Amino acid sequence: MAAAFLVLVPLLAIFVYLLLKGIGSLNWAFLTQIPKPVGEPGGGMANAMVGSGLILLIASVIGIPLGIGCGIYLAEYGRNRFGDIVRFTADVLNGVPSIVIGIAAYSLVVMRQKHFSAYSGGLALAIMMVPTVARATEEMLLMVPNSIREAALGLGIPKWRTTISITLRTASAGVITGCMLAFARVAGETAPLLFTAFGNQYWSLNPNQPTAALPLQIFSYAISPFYEWHKQAWAGALILIVMIVTAVAAVRIVTSRGILKGTS
């Protein structure tokens, strides 16, 4: 009993502080402007939010198809030795510290290109998304009753079409949940972006350039010695947490009410 409340104390404390300190420094300029130089009041994190969106888009475009494909393999073809190996590597990948994935993306992309870019950051986050999406897809596909597959195959529908249009669509609610959770998980990641996307104080929509990201901006403002920046960090954190909690809560509501379940 006491333990339960002791655990909830930090949670409440974090949210209360986020709201108190975050709302105070949240204003229109914060949402629309780029950071001002040190000493000048005002400015915002608009470029960081857009940059985060860009990086997450790249990550999703790479990570989600790869994850779903791997999940399909594990569920539909992977009942064998190689399937076990892939399953184990997915688990390993899930446990790899995010900073190590950052190093890998750095040496794979940044070292070759000789400059930081949103591509490398997106790649790092994509690698982190793959195992979550893959295991969620596998689990959900395995819950689809075999009779549905057999019915489709029995009508002479080829296996690829059965998998995509029948099995995957029947399991779509769970698969979408998995993707959303993976997305929410990487949305707040900072460590793999430190030396891949690197951050940027200006507008940049070129994915081949160093790109700002919300978590990176929060980090660099939080460890800075300026009061003005601390306030901005709290506001950025509030926006980040609102985004993530909305995503997680939406997933929970959708899956518990069954809006996406069954019928298309």
Added chain:
Amino acid sequence: MSDSVKPMTPPDPLTGNKPVTSVPSLAQTSTQRKTVAVSSRLSRIRTKSPRSSRVPDSVFRSLIILTAVSVFAIVVLIVWELIDKSRMSLHQFGVGFFYGHNWDPVNGDFGALPFIYGTVVSSILALILAVPLSVGVAVYITEMCPIALRAIISFLVELLAAIPSVIYGLWGIFVLAPLLREYVQPGLAKYLGWTGFFSGPQFGLGMLAAGIILAIMIVPIIASITREVLSAVPQNQREAVLALGATRWEMIRMGVLRNARIGIVVGVILGLGRALGETMAVTMVIGNRPEIAKSLFAPGYTMASVIANEFSEATGDLYLSALIEIGLALFIVTLIVNALARLLVWSITGGTTTRANA
């Protein structure tokens, strides 16, 4: 630029070849509706002769296998890159890298012991704080909590896992550290200062703060796994212990926790895996000084945070290579920890199947 607007025809959603589907009546159950949905989908797909479907089938199959192989390849590539890029440091320092305690980028002398020490101590501290708490929460949720509260509390604990680590760090710097400095550390120094663990200048930031933040972060992992394991303990086990005259506490201790102990250990190991690799929050509160101090008040440094702090400003190939070697070591350690958890899971599930067969 011409200001003439190009005529754009928006795709009409109604003229697509979407067939009219029958509206399921309200009286149908959800399974019936599901069957209707699936069968209407079935009828929509044009059936072909099996012969003509062989080519796309094998293409699809190889595509899917390609994604699976690529996941495997990603891990191999990560390992390869880590080994390849840390080769210089591996050659230069050998095994001594892991017990050298000099970290001197200027003179090119690198030893990782302070970071290993920091990682190990902060993680152990986190486990000491987190394990009783998370087992307590899990027991409370499964055994004592009113059903109405159950979903809410487990949702809140899950929410704790969704908070990004950079926000934990932010909170750690501006809320937890002042709190520790003003209230907790003076008290600890006064009553437990004689142990040597709680002495020295009180900054707030330091090993203790890192341990506490890590503990908060791994509670949800351990708690959710423990909760799952506890709810898998059969109900008649509890009833049997109660029927023998045990109190509620004895029932939980003997009937539930004892049966679930391996599962709890798995949760603890997975929590440890997360704590070892956790970067941002720790970097922000641990103080970042590469030294080995007995006092938990002193600042420290972990393997992950030295990479986070120094990687992008590492000058010289040897410096970078040494940092990547730390990354490699971190990878191997977390690999071992996760593999251990997996082995334990296999041993449990293996155990239950044999028991079920017997």
